[in-house]
Amino acid sequence: MDEPQTDRRADLAGPAIAVRGLVKRFPELVAVDGIDLEVRRGECFGLLGPNGAGKTTTVEILEGLTAATAGEVRVLGGSWERDADSLRGRIGIALQETELYDKLSVRETVALFRSFYPRRLGVDEALAQVDLLEKQDAWVEKLSGGQKQRLAIACALVSDPELFFLDEPTTGLDPAARRSLWEIITRLKQRGRTIVLTTHYMEEAEKLCDRIAILRKGKVIALGTPRELIATLGADEIIEVGSEPALPEAAFAALPGVVACLPDPGGFRLSVQGIHETLPRVIDVLRQHGARPTRLATRTATLDDVFVELTGTSLEAEEAEAAAKRAAAGDSRKAKR
């Protein structure tokens, strides 16, 4: 590090990020529709939601890349209008889908980003933190998707920032690459850094985030720790059941222990409290109706179930719908960015 870190203590008391009444209107849509958030120092905060929920727009406003239409944003005790220069030196960013220079080596890329910052880590240290030391001389174009993402994170952490913004860091990666990124992010957390993470993978949010805001259509529809959010279901377990012939909702909804019964592709998703009592009853129902189970699975409740409970549709379905809409619109909005 080139500079002592005296001036940074002053505003350590307040929250890392405070957002009130945030609105962002584009000519053709309202991307962010009145969001209030507070991200505490040292926590990993997840912004969760399907594509088009307003995650990226929100994060880009927090990063100082996009101006808000309305609302108040304070980052590390400062504001983008007044303190942009110093704030940029104190945050680290991995944008969704940045392509770094193909013909630069990993090491050269990190050295380039390093040169922009007054306080910084050594290139070796940054590469070591993302396990890319052995790839340091490889050209960016030769890297796998996971390695590219790790390099993007190395470029963010080379300035030793107080606050990280990781926008969909694992989107499109295979499970192994995703796990290795989770490990790297966990290490950042352990070093006491504040992290804002956007993702549309519920599992990822559950694993990494201390608190989560679920976004949908530009609004926060739920906020809390993963445990709190799951607790709102009032159920610990999920039974997924489908049958041939299909049975009506009423057949399951009234069973003891069933907190909620929601239609699911191929059957129902029952939120259940006390699965040891409910599961035998479900099997009884199937037997009574002479129905053959096409699907019968139990698992613990996840954030995905919270999303279903809140929206009546699964995140996957929402994703697919959003993807179809984008395809129909010729991807006009994304292309314009």
Add this chain to the structure above:
Amino acid sequence: MKFAESPLWQLCLVRWREMSREPGVIFWVFGFPIVLAIALGLAFRHKPPDEQAVAVAGIAGDPAVAEAMAAIEAIEGFRAERIDVAAAAEQLRSGKVLLVLEPRPAGTAPRITLDPTRPGGRLAEIAVRDALEHARDPAGRLAVEETVVAAPGRRYIDFLLPGLLGMNLMSGGVWGVGWALVLMRTRKLLKRFAATPMRRSDLLGSFTLFRVVISLLEGAFLVGFGILAFGLWPRGSWLDLAVIVALSALAFGGLGLLVASRAQNAQTAAGLMNLVTMPMFLLSGVFFPAENFPDWMLPVVKALPLTALNDALRAVILDGRSLAAAWLPLAILLAWGSACFAVALKVFRWR
């Protein structure tokens, strides 16, 4: 902070690495102008002027025809060939001969047929008349003292090489800066940089500095090629030449920056860059003097940055003039550079 760790140096390194690691780019920067110069140099290589062909129409064995042919062959640079009278029109029309001379029976004036719109037609007529008169009256000719000059700098290749250098500096500046910037935008690198404390001036400075250095290399390379392959030594000062080349890097780098300042994708940018550079290939005196255009077009043609660059280059390379003598083209280049930078900075998009 060590210089090697400064953003400006690191960004310059990026430019160098991107270029030097892309073999195709090296060809366009250094190989292409050389290939073009060699091709055109071969087509217009230095050789004795073509003999002008003149036909004598008549019957083989006719002494009048033989006499006329001998008179024409005696003219320096002329060649005579006998054809039948009937073939005369065809020979003229196809351009195989400049004129047709038909000696006619004594007492009748010889007939000369020519197309006065063909270059050299009228001159050939004068030469042929003179030769005939001289044959009739060998004593009646004015004595003159003739000195033949063969100074370098007046061949087509001499005219062409500075033009090719100018053209290359233009393409390199517009494409080198514009294309790289547009790719950085489509790849969201500009946006990523905008999220760092990097100063805009460092990014623009790296592009400008790199363009100046590469332009000087290109210039040295092409001028060196001219010396080696065609013996074309610049007659003016090398320093003046370097100043002109560096100034052109600012002008065309600025143009590239302006073209790329808002383009959202590579196709738009490529179209815009072609739109900007193509007219100058034709208008700005690369392959033929810009002065060939009609007078009413000249103010526009002369205000183009490539015309200004070519004028300045030729003034120094061919005429051995100083920078002071080429102040107007230099001022035009400077004006283009500053205007482009000023506008580009106002409208530039980081995303």
